[in-house]
Amino acid sequence: MGELGVAARAGGHAMVGERTLEALQGRLRGPLLLAGDAGYDEARTVFSALIDHRPALIARCSGAADVIAAVEFARERDLLVSMKRGVTASPARRFVMAA
Numbered sequence: 001m002g003e004l005g006v007a008a009r010a011g012g013h014a015m016v017g018e019r020t021l022e023a024l025q026g027r028l029r030g031p032l033l034l035a036g037d038a039g040y041d042e043a044r045t046v047f048s049a050l051i052d053h054r055p056a057l058i059a060r061c062s063g064a065a066d067v068i069a070a071v072e073f074a075r076e077r078d079l080l081v082s083m084k085r086g087v088t089a090s091p092a093r094r095f096v097m098a099a
Helices: 018-027 040-044 064-077
Strands: 003-007 013-017 058-061 082-085 095-098
Touching: 003 018, 013 018, 018 064, 040 058, 058 064
Parallel strands: none
Antiparallel strands: 003 013, 058 095, 082 095
């Protein structure tokens, strides 16, 4: 895969290497999704059909520790972050962090 361009907070893109992504995945209990991965399109979809964002990374967080790891990852690299809360009626709420 090599490097992946991820939206940076200052504009443009920051390059994130394969080993860095593997290290992030190692810190997460939930999956780290990239375009083309199974579940990517479902995870990126929001309620409004007018919004069609395609983030470079999606962390399907399985708990608070995953959210913290994903946000720290983005903060350390000055990446743009968007959060989406999953199924609201579920006691095991899922969060999606997209960069």
